[in-house]
Amino acid sequence: MVTTILPLTLSGATAQVHGKRILGPVDLTLGQAGVTMVIGPNGAGKTTLLRLIHGLQRQSGGTQNWAVGVDEARAAQAFIFQNPVLMRRSVRDNIAYAARLTFGRSSTTDDVVDDWIVRVGLTEQARQPASSLSGGERQKMALARALIRAPQMLILDEPTAHLDGRSTREVEAILLDAVARDTRLVMSTHDMGQARRLGSDIVFLHQGQVFETGPATGFFTHPQTPEATAFLNGDILE
Amino acid sequence: MTDIWQGILQAFWLLITLDPTLIEITARSLRVTLTAVVIATALGVPFGVWLALNRFRMRRLTIAVLNALMGLPPVVVGLLVYLMLSRAGPFGVLNLLFTPTAMIIAQVIIITPLIASIAHQASRELWAEYHDLLISLGTTRRQRLITLIWDGRRSLLTATLAGFGRAIGEVGAIMIVGGNIDQLTRVLTTAISLETSKGNFSLALALGFVLIGLSITVNLLAHILSGTERGRRW
Ligand SMILES: Nc1ncnc2c1ncn2[C@@H]1O[C@H](COP(=O)(O)OP(=O)(O)O)[C@@H](O)[C@H]1O
Ligand SMILES: [Mg+2]
Numbered sequence: 001m002v003t004t005i006l007p008l009t010l011s012g013a014t015a016q017v018h019g020k021r022i023l024g025p026v027d028l029t030l031g032q033a034g035v036t037m038v039i040g041p042n043g044a045g046k047t048t049l050l051r052l053i054h055g056l057q058r059q060s061g062g063t064q065n066w067a068v069g070v071d072e073a074r075a076a077q078a079f080i081f082q083n084p085v086l087m088r089r090s091v092r093d094n095i096a097y098a099a100r101l102t103f104g105r106s107s108t109t110d111d112v113v114d115d116w117i118v119r120v121g122l123t124e125q126a127r128q129p130a131s132s133l134s135g136g137e138r139q140k141m142a143l144a145r146a147l148i149r150a151p152q153m154l155i156l157d158e159p160t161a162h163l164d165g166r167s168t169r170e171v172e173a174i175l176l177d178a179v180a181r182d183t184r185l186v187m188s189t190h191d192m193g194q195a196r197r198l199g200s201d202i203v204f205l206h207q208g209q210v211f212e213t214g215p216a217t218g219f220f221t222h223p224q225t226p227e228a229t230a231f232l233n234g235d236i237l238e
Numbered sequence: 239m240t241d242i243w244q245g246i247l248q249a250f251w252l253l254i255t256l257d258p259t260l261i262e263i264t265a266r267s268l269r270v271t272l273t274a275v276v277i278a279t280a281l282g283v284p285f286g287v288w289l290a291l292n293r294f295r296m297r298r299l300t301i302a303v304l305n306a307l308m309g310l311p312p313v314v315v316g317l318l319v320y321l322m323l324s325r326a327g328p329f330g331v332l333n334l335l336f337t338p339t340a341m342i343i344a345q346v347i348i349i350t351p352l353i354a355s356i357a358h359q360a361s362r363e364l365w366a367e368y369h370d371l372l373i374s375l376g377t378t379r380r381q382r383l384i385t386l387i388w389d390g391r392r393s394l395l396t397a398t399l400a401g402f403g404r405a406i407g408e409v410g411a412i413m414i415v416g417g418n419i420d421q422l423t424r425v426l427t428t429a430i431s432l433e434t435s436k437g438n439f440s441l442a443l444a445l446g447f448v449l450i451g452l453s454i455t456v457n458l459l460a461h462i463l464s465g466t467e468r469g470r471r472w
Binding site: 054055056074075078079081085086087088089097098101 | 364367368370371373374375376377381385389390
């Protein structure tokens with residue numbers, strides 16, 4: 001699978017709430033491949049940046065350019081929220097909902113849904129209401145619902161923030177599997193271990209600004225800014 | 239007190255003997271009201287959900303108008319429908335005045351705003367929950383509307399039931415446009431009104447108990463329905 005919607009270039013991109021700027025101006029390019037980890041302290045603007053890329057947050061200034069038209073770009077993305085949205089349906093029907101939007105109602109679609117239920121390990125829970133799932137199971141359902149549409153790019157906002165170690169490992173396994181099938185990941189995390197495990201590139205945000213971008217290895221060994229250094233040292237950033 | 243006792247006894251007697259007049263009036267009440275409820279639900283629910291889904295310039299005004307319509311005195315609705323349907327009115331040629339159809343029209347006008355308003359309230363919360371996901375999945379407006387109606391169907395049922403409650407107990411408007419004609423447009427409420435004015439309190443009370451029983455039954459049904467819902471933890 002080729003990532004045709006990328007690269008994405010943000011130039012002077014800003015976002016505001018009630019007239020107050022909460023992000024930017026951000027200059028950023030996301031290339032065609034890899035796993036970009038968006039990191040930074042609480043309130044740095046990680047969620048805002050990801051939502052802005054996905055079109056859930058209105059951009060108040062600057063430009064956002066995809067390799068294709070914005071509608072085509074959006075249709076080839078999926079988003080995983082920190083708190084999964086649970087439709088008032090069974091686990092299976094939550095996943096089927098997304099699949100039917102893309103592939104229509106058919107027995108083939110049903111087979112793909114069943115396949116994904118097995119892949120994310122929710123066979124036992126498939127008939128239960130989504131609300132009966134544990135935190136980890138909910139996120140796995142959300143992943144199936146997102147990945148079943150075979151997005152070129154998956155955006156994730158702290159997907160394991162509320163999960164225990166075992167669930168985090170299971171979620172990461174699903175993500176690595178997606179990466180192996182050339183899905184482009186852009187995700188935020190506050191878990192530096194996770195950023196090291198999964199990230200190929202880093203975007204370091206602080207106070208709504210991009211302080212540093214680049215390959216993950218270089219960032220973790222030789223951060224370029226005092227802010228990033230302090231953040232990696234575990235100091236409290238104001 | 240004797241009146242009330244007589245009423246209760248007579249109500250039981252009428253029910254046990256399946257009194258033909260009582261059955262006929264009850265059946266007509268149900269036919270008129272259920273028809274009106276089905277039509278008003280088909281109009282009011284999609285409109286209420288649509289209002290929750292869309293931001294547009296006249297939205298606040300629309301909601302204000304909806305609430306104003308909800309507060310319309312039924313008697314005035316009856317008068318307006320009467321004027322529309324009377325010989326000299328714009329729809330006079332249809333010959334609908336003093337027919338069950340006229341009563342259905344009046345009831346639809348009375349309960350559609352109510353149903354739309356409750357449906358609007360009920361679906362706002364669901365839309366807040368679903369908003370990000372449905373936008374992210376690239377759904378069309380139409381798909382969002384259908385999804386909110388389907389996933390919110392149990393809470394939307396409360397709108398329909400409130401409409402039923404209002405319509406089955408309504409008397410002013412249907413008295414005016416139906417005329418309370420024996421064997422044609424006489425329903426529970428208008429019959430109660432007539433029997434009361436004739437001083438026939440026993441029969442009026444008997445009919446009243448039937449009306450109350452009907453309301454309780456419908457509300458109980460709703461309760462059972464929503465109970466099974468909670469049991470499944472949706
Ligand atoms: N709806 C909102 N109203 C007001 N301020 C907001 C809103 N959303 C985000 N912010 C502010 O924007 C900044 C960035 O928030 P966010 O993107 O959620 O940060 P992060 O995800 O990195 O913790 C924060 O200072 C936050 O308080
Ligand atoms: Mg956040």
